[in-house]
Amino acid sequence: MNKLQIRIAIAVMTIACLAALARAQQSAEKNIFESPGKKQTAADFEPAPAKMETNFGPLEFTGGAFPTNASVQKIYDELDQQRATQAYMDFFPAASLYAIVKSQIRDFGFKSSSELGVTADFMTPSENYLTGNNSTIYAFASIDLKVDGPTVVEIPPGMYGNANDAAFKYLTDFGPTGPDKGNGGKYLFLPPGDKGEVPDGYFVFRSPGYRIWAMMRGFGEVGTGDQAVNWFKQRLQVYPLATGPRKQTVTNCSGKGANTLPPEDGSYFAMLNDIIQYEPSELFDSELLGRLATLGIEKGKPFKPDARMKRIFDQAAKQAVAMSRAIVYASRDPEINYWSDRHWEKMFIRNTEFTEHGHADIDARTLWHYQAICVSPNLLSTTPGVGTAYLTCFRDEEGAYLLGDRNYRLRVSAKPPVKRFWAVTAYDPISRSLLDSGGNITVGSLGDPDVNADGSVDIYFGTKAPRGKEKNWIKTDPAKGFFVVFRLYGPLMGYIEKNWKLNDFELLK
Secondary structure, eight states: OOHHHHHHHHHHHHHHHHHHHHHHHHHHTOOTTTOOOSOOOGGGOOOOOSEEEETTEEEEEETTTEEOHHHHHHHHHHHHHHHHHHHHHHTHHHHHHHHHHHHHHHTTOOOSTTEEEEOTTOOOTTBOOTTOOSSSEEEEEEEEHHHHSSEEEEEOTTOEEEEEOTTSOEEEEEGGGSTTTTSOEEEEEEOTTOOSOOOSSSEEEEOSSSEEEEEEEEOGGGOSHHHHHHHHHHHOEEEETTTOSOOOEEEEOTTSOBOOSOOSSTHHHHHHHHHHHHSOGGGSOHHHHHHHHHTTOOTTSOOOOOHHHHHHHHHHHHHHHHHHHHHHHSOOOTTOBSSTTSOOEESSSSOSSOEETTEEOHHHHHHHHTTOOOOOGGGSOOSTTSSEEEEEEOBBTTSOBOBTTSEEEEEEOSSOOEEEEEEEEEEOTTTSSBOOOSSOOEEEGGGOOOOOTTSOEEEEEESSOOTTOGGGEEEOOTTSBOEEEEEEEEEOHHHHTTOSOOOOBEEEO
């Protein structure tokens, strides 16, 4: 077939596709009064059979439709299993935020929202934050509007960060991408239903839930260690509006150990019950709450699952984790790849609201929340030099998963289009947190890596560094796989317009 024939064939296929789309659109919009179809009678109804095979066993119905006792049990077991499995995924964002807040109170000993945490010596694998990074200094506060009422977060100039509500939904950014425009200021968060007078001089946000997690990040200006702790202690405050600034502490949480992840067994549902009992019902969709109620999770009622339900909850959690892993590590979304000819994948597929064509984009929501925390439109920046951009990679150039007992090379093309810096960090696919390999797990421009003559940077992955490549080496764990996140802080047009590309992982023999 010559070039002309190919062009003609493509044109014919395009016309056929457009015609099919037009017919489908016309069918979807047809007037039922004008085309109701052929007349039917009761004899045209085709009921489900009195005996049927299902993936949870054979079912029988007496008298045509009455389920036998054995079938009733199978049906309700499956119904509860399905609802619990989907509930795990539907409520995972809320469980993720609750697990973070609870861990900071439980594991770091915080007593109030005025006790702040700082990863002054960077995040370590002993704190399993979902794809948290060890390239920047984090500061964070766990806020409870039911405890403190309207609460103020007072930030210094130049601070970056965001606040998310109890359902892990975006409330606001702090800093240059927030309403303070980088000048600092006072943010006032009001609890659900608050009818008090709102004072002047604040950036005001009404939260639909009680608990809020506020996260800020510092760059080189804050320093590290004691310097970073003191920097935030002097500049960042969180306190109830009613009391004004109160005694606060700032704790260096690096290496202290924390478990911020929701459980992946039946105990998840006890955590979910705690959330439902504490937060206003209006925070969640009533349809989802109705499904929870059929599982024994309902506001104002005790949660007392029997042995059967405990077994179902445990299995549901495991099934939901399996589904979440598939959505993250083997996405079937046609838009998942950032570049069509590369294995680098988006973390936000389309937007940070998880919507698509007027409906909730539920798989995109799972894809983000199962592997990451915090939601902000500036995590999907399209403004040059503003916000951040994240890409993940789970596979090598041949499409095989990245495994810790193999050796790889990643060549970062010359002149990465970034204003601040770029970094590549390795993660554990089980916890989706920093890989605990006992060695270096991040290489980036701040670390002054060795650069090739053409300006590209070769990064090596494996259990041992190639000779002379120690500076550009990320150590892996031979007992498990790994994945990476490539971060651009302040992405520029070359990235946004996809003119610059990351190469795939090359398996070294």
